[in-house]
Amino acid sequence: MGRNKEFEEEAVLQKAMELFWKQGYEKTSMSDLVEYMGIHRKSLYDTFGDKHALYLKAIDYYSVSISERLKTVISQADTANEGIKSIFDIMIHGTNERPWGCFIVNAATELALRDKEVEEKIEAVFARSEKLMGDLVRKGQESGEFSCGLSAEALGEILHCTLLGIRVYTRTSTSRDKLNHLADNFLQLLKIQNK
Template sequence: MGRNKEFEEETVLRKAMELFWKQGYEKTSMSDLVEYMGIHRKSLYDTFGDKHTLYLKTIDYYTVSISERLKTVILQADTASKGIKDIFAFMINGTNERPWGCFLVNAATELALWDKEVEEKIEAVFTQTEKLMGEQVRKGQESGEFKRDLNAEVLGEILHCTLLGIRVYARTSMNKEKLNRLADNFLQLLKI
């Protein structure tokens, strides 16, 4: 008769994500994961598969978490402009809780060029986020907050690239004043 799991799957998955986030995929060994996650090697393999499969699961876990948080930020804003401003604030201030940059940006820069599965996951998340940003821009155009002469989808892509740039920059410098200035200037470009 098999033993029951002695750990909460989501808790140890979050720990694996944190370790990959801090060290990167290549620098994280299975021994590192076993120790950091606090589970037996056999339990890790039985529950999550090999290191690569575990890494893909951490990308999925992060994706769900960040998508929900972004949607919450947007839903709580009473205007499109406020929603975008709050997204920038979330991205800029999110570096306080984890100063290792954006997990997805790290995955993209470390693995996406040579790992097709990682590339596909990152591309899907980036496309989803661009769409979300485009919808927010369109909302602002329809309400009269933003200029209508530019395509909302293209502006959503530009907004997403700006947010990614901020996340990369935040990892190299904690100059939040500069990051907030970039966010404010982006919003000014959208406004009528």
């Protein structure tokens, strides 16, 4: 008879994600993971596979959690403008508890160009994010909050790129005041109507 797992899978997956997030894929060894996750090496392999498979699962885990968080923020906003402002706030100020930037951006810059599986996951996450941003912009266009000079899809892509840039900035010494200023300027651009 097999032994029951002595750990909660989601909790240890979150720990693996945090360690990869802090250190990056290349700098994280299996020994680091075993120690940080608090499980035996055999349990890690039996449950998650090798380091690469665990990393891919960590990307999925992060992707689902950030997507749910953004959807919750958007659903709680009364207007599209408030929704976008809240997303900027999360990206700028939500990094204080974890000042490691964005796990997806980190994965993209570290591995996507040389790891096809990581690249495919990152592309899928970016596509979902762009769609979410596009839908939010469309809501603002339909309510008259935002300009219709560009399509919601195009503005969603630009918004997504702006948010990615901010996530990179949060890993530098750039002041939060500058990032807030960028967010405010972007929202003003959305409101400029065609003459």
